[in-house]
Amino acid sequence: MKPVKIAMMGMTHGHTRKYYQTLLENRKLDWVASCAADARAKEVYELYKTGVPCYLDPEQMFAEHPDIEAVVLASANDRHFSEMQFCAERGVHILSMKIPSFDMDEYDRMIDLVDRAGIVCQIELEMHYNPVVKRLRQEIAAGKLGKLLSIQATNITLSPVWAFPWQGSPEASYGKRIPLAPGDRRFRGGALCDHPHIFDLIRHLTGSEYDTVFAQVAPNLRKELEVEDMLMAAGKLKDGTAFLFDPSWSRLEERLKVPAPGWEIFPKRMEVNLTITGEKGMIQCDCFGPNVYHNGAPNDRYTVQYTYFDEWIGLIDEFVDCIRNGKTPTINLKWHRGTIRCMNACYESVAAGTPVRV
């Protein structure tokens, strides 16, 4: 199979660096160029010494590399529409970060752009390529728990805002400046916007869609932020499954400009755990554990050092397969719309103080 000529754009997303190894090693890809959103992003990119040239102007990148077939849009959420438009106009396939847009009109225009251009647009929800999730889906699909009754899930992390400031900006993260609720000085765009995975996963595990959701925010752990960092959501799916989600930034962090060892203050910087109850039993699942542990440099704090972090390998494999074999990605724009819609409904519930029908 001819390797896909691929590029990256933006380089400001927290997941940017996670692509480097797989883009360099996977023989089905030829990583030809990168284009940073600004000089700071280029400076950080160059710390990783990938050997792949980095531009500041996408037009120049495409002029120098007219054979680019696909792009990873590793950028802030408010850049996604214009970047998708740029790629669609050139017939270039797109791997989008996890939130294409929270503006549902803009989202529908993205779907239209992609459909008319006839390109692949895959959304980066890397949990699908996690081996623990793979096993979990296999067990549930085999009927081990019978009909699912309830799912509790956490997608809790430290906050990346100090390294990736756009994630603390209501406009860059949510796309608009919308107060969380009357009288609340905070705006949409925080932890919820960073954590779509559990909202997506439950749809895959149950095969059902959201019915209603109730969400509430808690006092922020980081008082400086103008977006929410602590919130929970509870509700029901159309098939009756009850859910309880925690998508918070509940793990404190050192305020590093570039992610590095010692970033975390709480030992485990990121967790996705699920409790699933069915008619025939229940499952407890830690998607990122067990690991190894230390209390050494730089801060002498007890720290989880992850032993598995290869989700991007499977994700890129699927992207290449879709491009070369004309397939539709599992997480495509149309599928993902239901996830984004529920996340928006969480914000609507916070504003209204009542459950919201999704």
Place this chain on the structure above:
Amino acid sequence: MFDKMNQALAFLRDKYGCPAGEIVPGAELSELELPGGKRVPLLPWRVERRFVELRKIVESGTLEEVSTFRFAAFDHGGDPVKSAARELDLAAFLAASPVARVFAVRSGNAACNILARLANGMSASVECGSMLPAGAAALDRHEIIARRGVASDRAVDTQIPQCSIYEWTTDGVATFTDVDTELFGLPNDRIWIVRAAYAALMDPELAPVWTDAARNMARCADAIARSAADNTPVTL
């Protein structure tokens, strides 16, 4: 068993473009047979993720001035002397220094306890046993103690390995710990053999290193047996 492992190896070879080779049974360990017939002993624990991460923790200076390794491994059956020799190879791998001396005490084939000195002066203790009942999952624990920091593959306040998934049904409790999406479906012990073969194919410099290490393991096993028989430390 070898067919499935070689299918998995072929998948990785095709995907990442590495030279030909086949996993074959050896006298003590699985081996990688290269075109032309040369064989490389496979040391799968040296590519197992938790040990790779522990080695990174040592090499990167996260731990400073390592003093002692405290290792344990228990299984149903098997030869605890060979298990102990394997654990000592792991210590040598993490310390980047060979084993220089061992002192061993045994209770037949039920248990084997060792104090060892590495050539760089670090100390190691290893306890191995074979008396877990049939059907029990193997247990192990690896702890590295340094002047700055302690590292381990077991979480603080736990005594047994944790799993990623616990499933309670009317059939009882089932547990799962999947570690590799690309090779999903193979048992973990075989995944590490495939990964070891792949590593040896991608990095030809591993062949002499692993061949020496396998030889040292055999010498360690012999030293363990002699030390226990004579109740005396044995220098390698």
